[in-house]
Amino acid sequence: MQTIIEIYNNLSIYIVGILIIIIIILLLLSFVNIKAINRLESKYRKLTRGVENSNLQELIESYMDKIDKIDNESKVVKNLYEDIHEKINKCLQNISIIRYKAFEDVGSDLSFSVALLDNNNDGVIITSIYGRNESTTYAKPIDKGISRYDLSDEEKHVLKDAVSKK
Template structure:
């Protein structure tokens, strides 16, 4: 114990000066920390203030709502697209036309056969026969590219054009 007492009496001034220097360094670091903290706090307040005096939380909520509305619209558009796509598959997409002279006594190619098919090759073949004294039009149903009824050569030709 005497040793410690002698040590402090001998070197007490140096120890006190060392402690004083450490306190001054700590005080300086504390001042630097306060200045930096104030600077960061100002930036934080500015960030939280956001645009048009709205804080960041309100902006995030607003943008999240906008995203939700956009996703809802995308889902509606997807449903609408799928509905239109299903309807389009049933619309006429393939057409084949053949004009010909059905009777020798008629001067021009006024008779015709038209094949009208959808995506699944379902539809009809319309044929119009033009003669001097009469004109006849009839239709034959087509399912999967095949007719249950016999087709004339011109009707077969129109069907092949449509299938291509």
């Protein structure tokens, strides 16, 4: 026993020194951990700001519910957009008109041809021929930019002009 006490007395300075170094290292680690905890707490507060008496799980679930609702609404809006886009393609979009003198003995350019086409180049050409004694109006259907009926030069002109307006 006496030898153990003598060894302890001889090495006590070294043992105390090592213990002091360990305590300093532990204090430094404690300060680092406290700083890390403060950063995490700050991030948690930012994450849950504006939420009264809610835990993080409830907050995330409410945001996921909002995302699902917005996703459903965006699908509805997309369907509406597709319906409107389809309807717009069938609306008159390409229109051309030309006035001309059908007969030399008639004064002004009172005759006309007008092409009314949708985005698919479907529609009609309406032509009115004005003469001194009579006036005639007729229509020719257009399908994909082509008529099944023979077209006059003026009708060909308005059809070409309307198709090129795309």
